Amino acid sequence: QQQVKQSPQSLIVQKGGIPIINCAYENTAFDYFPWYQQFPGKGPALLIAIRPDVSEKKEGRFTISFNKSAKQFSLHIMDSQPGDSATYFCAASGSGNTGKLIFGQGTTLQVKP
Amino acid sequence: SAVISQKPSRDICQRGTSLTIQCQVDSQVTMMFWYRQQPGQSLTLIATANQGSEATYESGFVIDKFPISRPNLTFSTLTVSNMSPEDSSIYLCSVRQGQETQYFGPGTRLLVL
Numbered sequence: 001q002q003q004v005k006q007s008p009q010s011l012i013v014q015k016g017g018i019p020i021i022n023c024a025y026e027n028t029a030f031d032y033f034p035w036y037q038q039f040p041g042k043g044p045a046l047l048i049a050i051r052p053d054v055s056e057k058k059e060g061r062f063t064i065s066f067n068k069s070a071k072q073f074s075l076h077i078m079d080s081q082p083g084d085s086a087t088y089f090c091a092a093s094g095s096g097n098t099g100k101l102i103f104g105q106g107t108t109l110q111v112k113p
Numbered sequence: 114s115a116v117i118s119q120k121p122s123r124d125i126c127q128r129g130t131s132l133t134i135q136c137q138v139d140s141q142v143t144m145m146f147w148y149r150q151q152p153g154q155s156l157t158l159i160a161t162a163n164q165g166s167e168a169t170y171e172s173g174f175v176i177d178k179f180p181i182s183r184p185n186l187t188f189s190t191l192t193v194s195n196m197s198p199e200d201s202s203i204y205l206c207s208v209r210q211g212q213e214t215q216y217f218g219p220g221t222r223l224l225v226l
Contacts, residue, residue, distance in 0.1 A: 032213045034214075034215070036217075041222075042219060042220070043117075043205055043217040043218050043219045043220045044156070044205070044217045045217070046114070046214065046215070046216060049213075049214070089155060089156065093213060099144070099209065099213060100146075100158055100161070101156075101158070101207075101215055103155045103156045103157075104155065105154075105155050106154075106155050
């Protein structure tokens with residue numbers, strides 16, 4: 001019940017495309033859902049986060065869509081660029097698990113020029 | 114956002130030895146965490162470093178193997194004891210600011226021969 005399932009494992013898109021990464025969770029006590037971006041040799045960087053009281057949040061080219069009834073959320077990257085090539089992790093936490101972040105398995109994104 | 118530094122950034126160690134990793138934050142934070150990221154894998158929480166008390170370890174991690182210190186609100190250390198090649202990983206320090214936002218350090222890349 002503590003798992004967060006992320007798909008796909010890897011993704012290749014052309015520049016300008018809209019990659020979509022999906023995550024699903026089981027624990028209804030989760031109430032905070034961040035996305036992290038990690039470049040090789042670096043630590044994960046917080047990209048964008050959402051709480052379940054909204055269905056969508058947009059920051060620049062990054063959008064989170066949230067479906068509370070389905071217990072799913074996804075990251076969309078608009079007008080993707082080669083510089084977006086990185087590994088993306090979704091995560092979830094809630095007051096029920098002392099706020100610890102549970103991470104998805106990660107998605108390696110390659111944006112071709 | 115918090116600025117987090119880790120030392121060393123990388124190391125190559127012999128099996129049976131121990132390595133202490135330092136994490137320094139530029140502001141006082143209540144909660145600090147240590148994660149392990151095995152090659153090509155997601156992040157796994159090792160423990161929560163509690164200031165003034167013993168760390169809280171996750172299932173599968175024990176104090177004898179990963180002793181943690183948290184002497185104040187800006188500093189923590191993680192020791193990887195009696196290392197084996199299976200301990201080769203990236204070790205990441207993380208801090209929480211505010212209610213839920215969590216930031217990560219750059220990581221320590223450990224190779225055990």
